[in-house]
Amino acid sequence: MNTLLTNVREQQPLVLNIANFVTMQHVADAINVVGASPLMTNEPQEAAELVSVSSAVVLNIGTLSEAQWPLFLAVGQAANQQNKPVILDPVAVGMPYRAQFVRRLLEKVHVDIIRGNASEIAWFAQAEVAGRGIDTLDQETHQQEAELAAKNTGAVIVQTGVVDVITNGTKTQTVHTNSPLLTINVGAGDMLSGLIGAFSSVTDDYFAAGVAATELFGEAGERASAQVNQLPGHFIGALFNELYTMTQVEVVTR
Ligand SMILES: Nc1ncnc2c1ncn2[C@@H]1O[C@H](COP(=O)(O)OP(=O)(O)OP(=O)(O)O)[C@@H](O)[C@H]1O
Ligand SMILES: Cc1ncsc1CCO
Numbered sequence: 662m663n664t665l666l667t668n669v670r671e672q673q674p675l676v677l678n679i680a681n682f683v684t685m686q687h688v689a690d691a692i693n694v695v696g697a698s699p700l701m702t703n704e705p706q707e708a709a710e711l712v713s714v715s716s717a718v719v720l721n722i723g724t725l726s727e728a729q730w731p732l733f734l735a736v737g738q739a740a741n742q743q744n745k746p747v748i749l750d751p752v753a754v755g756m757p758y759r760a761q762f763v764r765r766l767l768e769k770v771h772v773d774i775i776r777g778n779a780s781e782i783a784w785f786a787q788a789e790v791a792g793r794g795i796d797t798l799d800q801e802t803h804q805q806e807a808e809l810a811a812k813n814t815g816a817v818i819v820q821t822g823v824v825d826v827i828t829n830g831t832k833t834q835t836v837h838t839n840s841p842l843l844t845i846n847v848g849a850g851d852m853l854s855g856l857i858g859a860f861s862s863v864t865d866d867y868f869a870a871g872v873a874a875t876e877l878f879g880e881a882g883e884r885a886s887a888q889v890n891q892l893p894g895h896f897i898g899a900l901f902n903e904l905y906t907m908t909q910v911e912v913v914t915r
């Protein structure tokens with residue numbers, strides 16, 4: 662069966678990342694074990710040449726600094742010029758400095774997919790969902806905010822939480838997973854954003870890419886949690902094993 666996951670494994674697309682320095686290694690590993698190929702950059706001068714060999718770019722603002730503004734701009738604009746999908750992970754975008762950074766970025770760069778938790782996604786809908794730092798404090802599903810965020814930005818929104826919501830503003834799909842360890846693990850969201858980069862590399866349908874990556878990651882998280890008796894210590898290793906061995910057929914038929 663030809664699925665987006667088999668396409669990723671066959672094509673091994675290069676996913677270019679501006680990563681945060683907390684979870685960078687986990688993001689690179691997640692992209693690699695699923696069958697794509699990660700590359701991280703921190704140099705604006707090489708943006709165009711790296712984008713040219715990449716199939717998607719992931720912009721993660723987790724540990725941004727003003728010094729990185731030229732980097733975000735160069736990578737984002739090169740991707741737009743070269744018709745490569747741009748995925749934004751707006752870590753803690755509710756904080757004022759990050760908010761104005763992202764506002765500036767969206768004026769200059771078209772973003773195709775935004776992946777964040779409910780608190781982060783609410784910011785794009787001019788709404789408030791309680792959050793603190795990298796975390797949401799509200800476990801409810803906020804589908805309306807996700808749909809409004811999609812309409813406001815023109816991007817596909819992947820809002821993660823107990824229920825993941827994927828929407829382009831008119832079409833919406835939810836993914837239910839039962840893996841609390843995913844949210845306990847710092848960087849699960851960042852890893853998922855990287856995987857969405859891999860999946861959007863092999864299709865022009867960014868809604869489908871968001872759904873497929875989110876389903877795979879949720880199912881891998883559930884299986885990994887069961888293997889480690891719902892304890893966090895060995896979770897990442899189990900998660901990588903699942904991402905490495907699972908097939909999309911297992912995901913869609915579960
Ligand atoms: N309460 C929850 N129960 C189960 N799974 C969850 C819960 N919250 C989030 N998840 C899952 O965890 C993964 C990461 O989503 P989350 O919303 O925690 O991202 P995030 O806040 O950006 O995380 P991080 O900043 O640590 O990368 C997703 O696959 C999501 O489905
Ligand atoms: C903890 C933390 N601080 C900035 S980025 C990050 C990782 C989660 O995105």
Ligand SMILES: [Mg+2]
Binds near residue numbers: 752
């Ligand atoms: Mg996050």
